[in-house]
Amino acid sequence: MRTVSNRPSRQPKWSLEAVAEYLGADSELLHEQGTLVVAGVCQDSRQVRPGDIYAALPGTEHHGGEFVAEAAQRGAVAVVSDRPTEILPAFVVKNPRKILGPLAAWIYGDPSTSLDVYGVTGTNGKTSTTFMLEAGLAAAGLRTGIISGICVRGPDGVSEAERTTPEACTLQRTLSAFVDNRVDAVAMEASSHGLALHRVNGTFFRVAAFTNLSRDHLDFHKTMASYFDSKAQLFLPERCARAAISVDDQYGKALAERVTVPRLTFSSLGASADVTATDIEADQTGTSFVARHGSWERKIRLRLLGCHQVDNALAAIAALRIGGVDIAAALDGIENLDTVPGRLENVEIGQNFLAFVDYVHNAGAQLRLFPYLRSLSKGKIIVVIGATGGRDPGKREPLGRTAGSHADVVVVTDEGPYHDDATALRNDVAAGARLANHAEVLIIPNRSDAIRTAVCLAKAGDIVVVAGRGNDHVMNYDGTEIVFDDRQVLERALVKYAK
Known part of the structure; x- marks a missing residue:
């Protein structure tokens, strides 16, 4: 499969002097570089190409200004930022994020x-x-x-x-x-x-x-x-x-x-x-x-x-x-259109129950999903669910409660805690599921084990749903990314354990 290029074949035509005029900046700081033609604009220092303007933006953990030297080494000719720098000519603006889209659109021809x-x-x-x-x-x-x-x-x-x-x-x-x-x-x-x-x-x-x-x-x-x-x-x-x-x-x-x-x-x-x-x-x-x-x-x-x-x-x-x-x-x-990856994607190897992977990750989406699943079969609904870390903590309990109200078995597991406490994430979802006082609630931290358990519990006519991640293929544990595709893990579990 060919990888799409996000670089246009036509080169931008603007000089650094023209960029300075567009931004209302002082072009004198450019000195002899003012006539250089800009190749593009990029805010990831690792992806800068020769002739690019590097956009050094504030972030949640780092500021792009920390990477100006790397951008310069890769060929950047100027910087747009809210911080000055002596490494490259800098267009200092109050809110670089706000102007970056229009600037990039202008450079690339709207x-x-x-x-x-x-x-x-x-x-x-x-x-x-x-x-x-x-x-x-x-x-x-x-x-x-x-x-x-x-x-x-x-x-x-x-x-x-x-x-x-x-x-x-x-x-x-x-x-x-x-x-x-x-x-x-x-x-x-x-x-x-x-x-x-x-x-x-x-x-x-x-x-x-x-x-x-x-x-x-x-x-x-x-x-x-x-x-x-x-x-x-x-x-x-x-x-x-x-x-x-x-x-x-x-x-x-x-x-x-x-x-x-x-x-x-x-x-x-x-x-x-x-x-x-x-x-x-x-x-x-x-x-x-x-x-x-x-x-x-x-x-x-x-x-x-x-x-x-x-x-x-x-x-x-x-x-x-x-x-x-x-x-x-x-x-x-x-x-x-026969499929959207990870959106109620059917995983079928000939088992006598239905098995799906779905991206459903909030209570609002669950309220549309579960009635449909209930209409498909009189069997049990077994859902594997968790909460991703670094997200709104207030959605965990409603997520669990809605699952507990509509499913027969709720298997609570990890979904990628990032820097959050994985145990706390699981407990919050499980507490919500138990509030419904309807479903059997299991806590199985390892996601592979949780999916295997759901498959082993399923009988003829039941429905297994692995929820929350859809087509995502990595989980983040305290900054470490682990390759994990729910669809592949579910299929392997079906091959090995499905009745």
Whole structure:
């Protein structure tokens, strides 16, 4: 598989003097270097190439200014930062994160203005919706790219994603490379972190889509109001031309009233909306529903599993319709999408029970998942669950309680504690599960052992769900990364222990 390049083939044309003028900085500090043509802009000192401007940004543990010498050794010609340095000419600005996206976009030729960019934000459903959008755009005859928490993929190949929304420099380089590869439309995730940290500054969206909002990431945002405000930034008229908004929760309703750009609302739960879904049916082979928008309607059969995929499909449909895409052709692509990695991914080797791996990692997502699972079988639901460290501690107990209310057996295990106390993480989730006073609760620290136990407990007609990590393939223990793919571990356990 070829790795996608996030460096455009066309070289930027701006000199350091022009960059100084753009930033309103003193060009005299450049001396004879002012005429140098900038090759790009990069905020990872390890990835700097000759001619790059190095963006030295403040971080949670380190400041990019600590790595200016390394950037200089790799060929950086200047620095943008909130700290001065004597190693390289420095453009010192008050908030480098805020200006970095527009600066990178300017250097790379404002690539988003040459693309139809569809952005998706929300607590749950971003990845699946983004994959549906990309499938629909491609089926409608457009040359596509995708930027998601799983991968970055374009006509020239695919790369593993480093984060849900790339850093500003990387995003603009990637979009510019898409332009070079004659991409027409891009589907991308816009996370609340990405919005709050200004990663999408400098990017203009043809359509911005909102899926839902429930408790998550409060370790970063602190309050739900702040979390919502970060999401709402995507829908400002200087950011997007059109919007597609779910009105199935209070935040979507508030957002729909707030936006000033043309928008379509959508609902799968019976709310008054422009685009709606009825006659929803989900089984273990797929999901069907009838979508309506005014006089238009269509019976849709998804190959993706779960009623929650109707929400994601409606988000894609509303975005594509308001974006002006041939919806009949696009829906053929959406219906043919057979999997989104780690999203209720079926692991099957011929066992007499169902086994899934799913990314579900908060109570809001669980409330959509478990009723669907219960509809598939009268057997037991056995869920393997944990809490990732370095996250909002207030979500652990609700995570456990919701699992304990809907599953029959809850196996609490590690999910990557980072620098947190792994025992405390497990105990918090288990305490929540026990509050439900419904499920049998087991604590098994080793994740492989926990998955093996779930498989060994399963009988004919039961359902095993390994939850929380989806397609992730590393777990972090106090800074040490351990290779671990739930799908592979579950498959090995099924081969060895399944009845």
